[in-house]
Amino acid sequence: MIVPKYVYASLVLCSCIIFCVSSPLLGNTELVVFGIGDIQNGNLAQAEQAALDDAFGKAFFIMSLRYVPESAIPALIQRLPAYAAIRSMQDISQYKIVSRSQQYDILRLTVSLVINNEALQEWLYSQTLTIPRKQRPKILLMISSHGPGNHETYEWWNRAGKRNYSPFESQFVRGLNEWGENVFENPPRLKNMIFGPMDPFSIAGNFGADFVLTGSISYTPVLEELYECVFDISLLDVKKGSSAGAWTISHRGDIAINEMNSLMIDNAMNLIQPHIAHIILSTSPIYMTKTMCIKGINNYITYQTIINSLYTMDSVSDIGIESIKEHTICHTMKIRGSLEDAMENLRREQIIEMDIDVQDDGAVVTILNQ
Numbered sequence: 001m002i003v004p005k006y007v008y009a010s011l012v013l014c015s016c017i018i019f020c021v022s023s024p025l026l027g028n029t030e031l032v033v034f035g036i037g038d039i040q041n042g043n044l045a046q047a048e049q050a051a052l053d054d055a056f057g058k059a060f061f062i063m064s065l066r067y068v069p070e071s072a073i074p075a076l077i078q079r080l081p082a083y084a085a086i087r088s089m090q091d092i093s094q095y096k097i098v099s100r101s102q103q104y105d106i107l108r109l110t111v112s113l114v115i116n117n118e119a120l121q122e123w124l125y126s127q128t129l130t131i132p133r134k135q136r137p138k139i140l141l142m143i144s145s146h147g148p149g150n151h152e153t154y155e156w157w158n159r160a161g162k163r164n165y166s167p168f169e170s171q172f173v174r175g176l177n178e179w180g181e182n183v184f185e186n187p188p189r190l191k192n193m194i195f196g197p198m199d200p201f202s203i204a205g206n207f208g209a210d211f212v213l214t215g216s217i218s219y220t221p222v223l224e225e226l227y228e229c230v231f232d233i234s235l236l237d238v239k240k241g242s243s244a245g246a247w248t249i250s251h252r253g254d255i256a257i258n259e260m261n262s263l264m265i266d267n268a269m270n271l272i273q274p275h276i277a278h279i280i281l282s283t284s285p286i287y288m289t290k291t292m293c294i295k296g297i298n299n300y301i302t303y304q305t306i307i308n309s310l311y312t313m314d315s316v317s318d319i320g321i322e323s324i325k326e327h328t329i330c331h332t333m334k335i336r337g338s339l340e341d342a343m344e345n346l347r348r349e350q351i352i353e354m355d356i357d358v359q360d361d362g363a364v365v366t367i368l369n370q
Contacts, residue, residue: 032098032112033058039105047107048100055111056092060084063117067124071133072180075273076124083123091116116359122338125288128277129180136182137210137276141169142200144216148227148257153216156187157203163187168217168261175265179273184209204238211244211276212236217264225254231264235272237279245275287317287334295328296367302352303329306365309349315342339363 035055037047060080068076095113102108124130145154145166156163164186165173176183188207204212215233222228234246249267253260297303310316310333318334335342340358346365347356355366 029063029117030112030114031059031062032110033062035109035111037107037109039102039107044107048109051107051109052095052097052111053088055109055113056088056095057081057084059092059113059115060088060120063115063120064124064129067121067130069130069132069180072129072131075127075179076129078179079127079129083120087119087123091119118339118359121288126277126281128280131280133180133182136180137280138208139176139181139183139211139213140187140200140204140207140209141165141172141183142203142212142214143169143172143233145169145218146216147219148221163189171258171261172213172265172268175262175269179269181273181276200236201238201241204236210238212238213272215246217261219257219260222252226252227254228252229260229264231268233268233272235275244279245272247271287336288339290333290335290339291322291330291362292319292333292365293328293330293362294365294367297327297329298367302367305351306346309346309351310342313342313345 033055035051037050039047064076064080093114093116095111098110098112100109142157145168154166156165173183173185200212200214213233213235217231220228229251231249235244237244249264251263307319310319315336316333320332322330322332343356343358343363353368355368357364
């Protein structure tokens with residue numbers, strides 16, 4: 001299901017944030033949100049749990065909006081509930097029910113909670129939900145359509161004159177746009193472009209596309225009102241000149257063609273997007289900015305050894321000094337992956353006895369017994 005803009009805009013309003021306080025180093029954020037739950041058969045305990053789950057889900061959504069551009073919000077709404085269902089109590093370090101009220105069969109809670117958002121932030125990066133549409137790979141559609149009621153296969157790249165996407169391709173474009181992908185709205189027009197039985201890589205290369213979604217969709221009658229829809233689709237990586245994935249999706253039904261197309265597109269998107277995200281991350285790894293303070297520095301050689309050790313890690317790309325105060329130096333560092341893993345690797349180096357505290361966007365390294 002594609003969520004219209006007014007729906008997710010109302011979600012932000014209905015989340016009813018009363019305040020939001022962050023600690024940049026410790027990374028804990030305190031939120032106050034409202035949650036509601038239905039009271040069924042007088043079961044207040046069940047309604048309270050439902051209201052808490054509702055409040056937790058809103059908290060994750062609010063925190064995600066710090067990192068996710070508007071173009072990716074519909075995709076966020078689709079994927080976030082599954083993440084929140086798995087991670088909620090691992091990332092919410094404490095919560096308190098501030099107030100409760102009941103009206104008819106609805107329980108309403110005001111919940112104060114503290115959320116540690118490092119895992120959420122890393123999940124958003126891993127899903128490439130933080131990348132704006134304009135920075136995402138450009139996608140061209142080349143999908144053959146046959147039927148219903150048409151005797152000839154429709155392929156815009158094999159047509160003379162003005163070339164437009166097929167109705168199915170146009171519907172697919174709208175879905176890709178609403179999910180935040182960067183897709184050609186219509187087949188590009190280039191002077192002196194020869195069309196015909198060219199391979200998709202050549203056509204896409206001429207248009208400057210990064211990916212091609214190619215394949216075919218057909219609608220075959222089975223009974224008087226029943227038909228079978230078969231969608232063969234491949235994701236082509238133009239730069240590599242190879243396929244990044246291929247799938248076949250089929251359904252039988254007597255529903256309207258637009259509804260069947262929506263079903264096929266939703267199923268295809270769930271298969272395609274993880275592959276696009278994997279390619280984006282593998283070709284251009286996303287680094288996050290973290291804070292690291294080193295306390296108890298009495299020896300420059302020890303301090304420099306710690307910094308050099310961090311630089312040898314593949315996950316660390318840059319370390320800059322942010323502030324110096326007495327025996328403490330605070331840094332910003334660009335890191336790919338988990339800050340906790342990087343700090344654990346530093347601990348294993350056994351450079352000197354140290355205490356390391358990692359919380360969300362920051363780490364504090366305290367040098368002991370110099």
